[in-house]
Amino acid sequence: MSCCHNPIHCILPPYILDRMAESDDPKVRAIAVAAIARSASLRATRTTLAQMPAMAAIPSAVGKKERLVYDLKNRGSSFLPGTLVRREGGAKSKDPAVNEAYDYSGLTYDFYLKLFNRNSLDDRGMTLISSVHVARKYNNAFWNGEQMAYGDGDGVIFTRFTKSIDVVGHELTHGVVTHTCNLDYKNESGALNEHFADVFGSLIKQWKKKQTAAKADWLIGPDIMAPGAKAKALRTFKDEPAYTGDPYLGDDPQPKHLKDKYTGGDDSGGVHINSGIPNHAFFLVATTIGGNAWDKAGRIWYRTMLALNQKSDFNQMVSMSTQSAATLFGNNSPEHKAVIKAWKTVGF
């Protein structure tokens, strides 16, 4: 005999719950998603939700900024999310990783809301879920399709991944990409996915620090490098390597021109490698236009991100960003010309 412990799930058939989970009313969505989530085992639920981004977005019950931070206590990612240690409005923790995940995810939420009128990753108030202390001495951070997961680093090469605003902004922007153009995570479309994550990760940091394009460091991950690393950052938008001859990292593999594009199969077809090409183009656009990069270059790129699709490649990125610049600032405007020139400089 089956026993239903969830009255809503008992009464409503799954397709109604699915439709409720996509409702514009945050209260309705919250009830539906909670009902669905309770109705199955964690793994089964995650599998179902992962197939439907609209459902995977656990909506905030209030439809505004809502953050949850979990401590995974050094267990593996199969145990995500872990133990809830801080929720929206909750007291500061003694653990810096918890506070960084909380503060920087809030900063990212504010950035997208104030500059682009975007209500969280899905534009429908999705709760921002972070887990810290993932695995042991884990030199990585990732977005699993539903939430952020941050390692502590080994203390030699990397320190905790929550320490860098641009890392947190990068991971959350993967969530924005998932809920917009949802670029396939391989080859050129995957490199564009990484590119948008780096661009907005960097812009969130510049916005927080009130830095103009001329003053910004244009580095990704400078705050997560530990004393044992020779490299001072993982990536740079500038036309120079971020590091060379690092005993752990080797040489920076990122090209800054199309002629040097990586064509091998590692890193899902070089998603973190070939992002260097559009990254450098964005840097050229932002520094040519001048002022705050988020004001104009950021707007052109945000509009472009919304206009692309799963299969978009570099050529579509070039034409769509050029078109976005013309739409926002006018044909032959300095901004439009800056975009055309930047893409030409990197080989398009």
Place this chain on the structure above:
Amino acid sequence: MDIRKLRFRVSGGFAGVIRGTEVDGSALDAGERRALLAHAHDGSARDSHARDAQVYAFEMDTSDGPVRIEFDDNTLPEDLAALVDRLSAASGPIKGK
């Protein structure tokens, strides 16, 4: 099936660094060999929703020919975790191919 040579590569992750190492089959202990053979037909087992997960590739020269299997942080089988830790520690930066 006998494993003669194992080439291990880690790529992806937030850092996007490619690292790897190569060991003779004789350098694998019985448990490691058993785990690899148990997953010899897994092919590319990747979580399509994960972004910035590290990718672990095992290329083996075996008595039955070449075998390649691939996992990421979210799909790595538990019985290969200790081997991944050991090979990761022995890996150095390499050029992507």
